Amino acid sequence: MPETKNTSAVRRVYVDYNATTPLKPEVKAAMLSDLDIYGNASSMHASGRLAHARVEEARNAVGKLLGAPPEDIIFTSGGSESNNTVFQTMRRLASAPDGSPLKSGRTEFITTDIEHPCVLNSAAYLRELGFKVTFLPVDENGKIRMADLERVLGGNTLFVSVMMANNEIGTLQDIGEVARLVKAAGAWIHTDAVQAVGKIPLNVEDIKVDYLTMSAHKIYGPKGVGGLYVRSGAPLYPLIQGGHQEDGLRAGTYNNIGILGFGRAASLAAGEVEKYGREISVLRTRLRDGLKAKIPNIKINGHPTDVLPNTLNVSFPGAEGEAILLSMDMMGIEASTGSACASGSLEPSHVLTAIGVGAELAHGSIRFSLGWGITEEDIDYIIETLPPIIARLRAMSTLSA
Numbered sequence: 267m268p269e270t271k272n273t274s275a276v277r278r279v280y281v282d283y284n285a286t287t288p289l290k291p292e293v294k295a296a297m298l299s300d301l302d303i304y305g306n307a308s309s310m311h312a313s314g315r316l317a318h319a320r321v322e323e324a325r326n327a328v329g330k331l332l333g334a335p336p337e338d339i340i341f342t343s344g345g346s347e348s349n350n351t352v353f354q355t356m357r358r359l360a361s362a363p364d365g366s367p368l369k370s371g372r373t374e375f376i377t378t379d380i381e382h383p384c385v386l387n388s389a390a391y392l393r394e395l396g397f398k399v400t401f402l403p404v405d406e407n408g409k410i411r412m413a414d415l416e417r418v419l420g421g422n423t424l425f426v427s428v429m430m431a432n433n434e435i436g437t438l439q440d441i442g443e444v445a446r447l448v449k450a451a452g453a454w455i456h457t458d459a460v461q462a463v464g465k466i467p468l469n470v471e472d473i474k475v476d477y478l479t480m481s482a483h484k485i486y487g488p489k490g491v492g493g494l495y496v497r498s499g500a501p502l503y504p505l506i507q508g509g510h511q512e513d514g515l516r517a518g519t520y521n522n523i524g525i526l527g528f529g530r531a532a533s534l535a536a537g538e539v540e541k542y543g544r545e546i547s548v549l550r551t552r553l554r555d556g557l558k559a560k561i562p563n564i565k566i567n568g569h570p571t572d573v574l575p576n577t578l579n580v581s582f583p584g585a586e587g588e589a590i591l592l593s594m595d596m597m598g599i600e601a602s603t604g605s606a607c608a609s610g611s612l613e614p615s616h617v618l619t620a621i622g623v624g625a626e627l628a629h630g631s632i633r634f635s636l637g638w639g640i641t642e643e644d645i646d647y648i649i650e651t652l653p654p655i656i657a658r659l660r661a662m663s664t665l666s667a
């Protein structure tokens with residue numbers, strides 16, 4: 267199939283890398299040649315052995331990215347499945363009947379108000395089943411307070427899940443400190459690191475978590491594949507029951523091409539995470555300062571320093587987010603808004619609400635998430651294009667600027 271080229275006169279600037287990333291050219295080229303690795307990685311013949319060897323190479327690469335031994339990595343269909351697997355494992359432990367070797371007597375769960383929906387909904391499900399689940403609040407920058415965590419951690423706490431980096435505002439949590447407190451309380455600690463992996467240096471031996479979730483399509487790999495780090499000795503039960511793949515922890519024939527693409531993306535990411543931090547944060551600062559200089563009365567959401575190098579969330583009082591997005595899209599700029607359009611009614615973002623941004627302002631907020639391929643000229647194009655859009659929408663609006 268020929269490459270689809272954008273032939274319209276409008277320049278395209280994709281700044282929605284937290285939603286997903288394109289394949290890196292090196293990943294794409296490797297995947298194209300790996301498409302012929304068709305053997306079932308569980309088969310004993312040569313084709314199966316070849317597929318198995320390549321899947322194990324990918325596991326090594328993903329492990330290396332996290333500083334983890336390859337045997338502690340399980341391949342899944344993505345971040346959502348990894349998070350669900352850990353939550354369902356904990357549900358199994360919490361509901362183990364008397365006399366079962368799984369029974370620890372602990373039944374309480376802790377997470378935060380700003381998690382991705384796949385964690386929030388997993389936690390809400392546990393609450394529906396009757397378990398006690400505490401959702402920790404965050405401060406105005408999006409950080410949980412350690413004192414809040416210490417207050418709710420107790421002898422009945424089974425499991426704590428705190429995301430490493432927030433997808434909407436980019437705020438980073440002090441996961442090493444969270445893990446220290448949770449382990450001292452004798453509970454299991456999980457972090458959803460989908461937005462952190464490949465963007466900031468991280469090593470599971472430094473942060474000492476028991477479980478860590480990742481996803482290939484956020485690091486220039488393919489969609490529909492991800493991973494779960496499980497520290498040796500931490501319990502895990504399959505979400506998907508079936509064959510013996512992944513040591514019986516995740517059934518289903520290996521997704522060879524997805525896993526190989528993930529492995530390739532992971533080895534590239536491991537080699538350039540520092541460069542990413544340096545170069546992408548310069549572009550983020552340029553965008554932030556440019557928008558501040560050119561557009562009066564804007565608010566930057568998220569932590570001022572403990573933040574992903576690529577994520578800039580901005581509120582534009584007096585303008586409506588969906589209208590800003592559509593106007594930007596007509597000018598070729600692809601970003602996203604924190605609002606979710608659910609059943610025809612616009613709910614303000616739960617993350618912005620949690621940091622104290624009011625519903626009206628939350629509706630006028632845009633997330634710019636940058637990545638490889640964005641240039642200074644692209645940033646300057648956004649800085650030039652956005653001010654007249656905001657001025658026009660503010661002039662038309664009944665919202666207060």
Ligand SMILES: Cc1ncc(COP(=O)(O)O)c(C=O)c1O
Binds near residue numbers: 345346433
């Ligand atoms: C923080 C976070 N967790 C989990 C996910 C879900 O990952 P996946 O799309 O691989 O299921 C996402 C994707 O947006 C995310 O940003």
